[in-house]
Amino acid sequence: MNAAPETGYGQHVAIIGLGLIGGSIARGLRVAGGAASIVGCVATTEDAKRAVELGIVDEATTDLGKAVAGADLVVVAVPVGAMADVFADLARAMPAAAVITDVGSVKMAVITAAREQLGARIGRFVPGHPIAGTEHSGLEAGFGALYEDRRVILTPTPETDRDAFAAVEALWRALGARVTEMDAAHHDEVLAATSHLPHVLAFALVDTLARMAERTEIFEYAAGGFADFTRIASSDPALWSDIVSANRDAVLPVLDRYIGDLEALRGAIAGRDGAMLTSAFGRAKQARDRFASQYIQDQG
Numbered sequence: 001m002n003a004a005p006e007t008g009y010g011q012h013v014a015i016i017g018l019g020l021i022g023g024s025i026a027r028g029l030r031v032a033g034g035a036a037s038i039v040g041c042v043a044t045t046e047d048a049k050r051a052v053e054l055g056i057v058d059e060a061t062t063d064l065g066k067a068v069a070g071a072d073l074v075v076v077a078v079p080v081g082a083m084a085d086v087f088a089d090l091a092r093a094m095p096a097a098a099v100i101t102d103v104g105s106v107k108m109a110v111i112t113a114a115r116e117q118l119g120a121r122i123g124r125f126v127p128g129h130p131i132a133g134t135e136h137s138g139l140e141a142g143f144g145a146l147y148e149d150r151r152v153i154l155t156p157t158p159e160t161d162r163d164a165f166a167a168v169e170a171l172w173r174a175l176g177a178r179v180t181e182m183d184a185a186h187h188d189e190v191l192a193a194t195s196h197l198p199h200v201l202a203f204a205l206v207d208t209l210a211r212m213a214e215r216t217e218i219f220e221y222a223a224g225g226f227a228d229f230t231r232i233a234s235s236d237p238a239l240w241s242d243i244v245s246a247n248r249d250a251v252l253p254v255l256d257r258y259i260g261d262l263e264a265l266r267g268a269i270a271g272r273d274g275a276m277l278t279s280a281f282g283r284a285k286q287a288r289d290r291f292a293s294q295y296i297q298d299q300g
């Protein structure tokens with residue numbers, strides 16, 4: 001008999017939620033080719049049928065117990081607010097040795113839910129977050145190359161078993177990602193600033209203008225700058241309501257600071273303080289240019 005190839009993350013992978021993120025993991029694993037089986041757990045029988053039709057999983061089911069029955073590794077890829085219920089079901093259904101990881105955009109709230117729901121299995125849990133995505137959602141939105149050369153942050157807890165961490169690291173490496181380890185509270189502060197705040201701002205700007213646009217034709221005259229700034233306002237509203245609520249403690253301080261800086265800019269515009277505006281815009285340009293050259297270098 002031929003021995004199955006050693007993947008580092010096991011042979012049987014179950015993915016709970018086959019939207020953009022879970023669906024991209026399934027597609028990427030298919031291309032990588034190491035897993036003997038990929039089983040998806042989805043919300044509806046229509047999604048189950050479609051996932052198998054698309055060929056991204058070997059099997060798809062709405063029954064979580066069935067999905068994880070033979071799993072070596074379980075990836076939870078549902079909205080952050082749905083994770084506690086999934087963890088509670090996993091604690092009952094998962095094989096004792098199986099490793100469990102998540103992809104949630106917020107880590108402290110997910111770790112709290114995992115501690116409450118996973119009980120003795122908490123050592124098998126490796127919190128994770130791929131810093132890769134798009135403004136699109138759902139089963140059809142995923143693509144296998146999403147994680148290539150992208151960062152994935154793992155935020156192990158003091159309870160996390162080293163072999164579980166190594167398995168999840170191997171999974172992301174197989175998908176072409178670069179794995180970084182970070183403290184969960186620090187992760188939430190960093191992502192509040194670089195991801196959650198920009199989403200709030202984009203949603204807020206488009207909402208403000210959309211309500212003005214009921215009276216005017218302003219969107220007809222919007223250019224590339226508007227499109228660049230607002231792409232992420234096409235993201236799923238419920239998913240983002242969930243993310244910023246779960247990360248409230250880290251989002252509020254950076255949002256307050258931004259509001260303060262915006263008020264200062266307002267004062268400078270009202271007071272015709274061109275020097276202040278040039279100086280603030282200049283600092284921003286310098287930081288953004290540095291970010292852009294680093295980002296382009298990183299993404300190859």
Ligand SMILES: NC(=O)C1=CN([C@@H]2O[C@H](COP(=O)(O)OP(=O)(O)OC[C@H]3O[C@@H](n4cnc5c(N)ncnc54)[C@H](O)[C@@H]3O)[C@@H](O)[C@H]2O)C=CC1
Nearest residue numbers: 017019020021042043077078079080104105133134137138
């Ligand atoms: N959208 C993005 O760019 C990124 C999202 N994330 C995180 O990934 C997670 C998933 O987000 P997306 O894939 O974007 O959302 P999505 O909406 O595309 O997919 C989520 C899927 O989970 C399913 N689902 C919900 N509850 C379920 C349950 N109990 N059992 C089975 N399926 C269930 C939904 O039907 C949906 O298909 C979230 O926690 C999000 O914070 C992380 C990085 C990037």
Ligand SMILES: O=C(O)C(=O)Cc1ccc(O)cc1
Nearest residue numbers: 105130131132133134135232
């Ligand atoms: O669409 C984009 O550019 C994103 O910012 C995607 C994204 C969304 C959520 C995350 O937690 C990480 C990345």
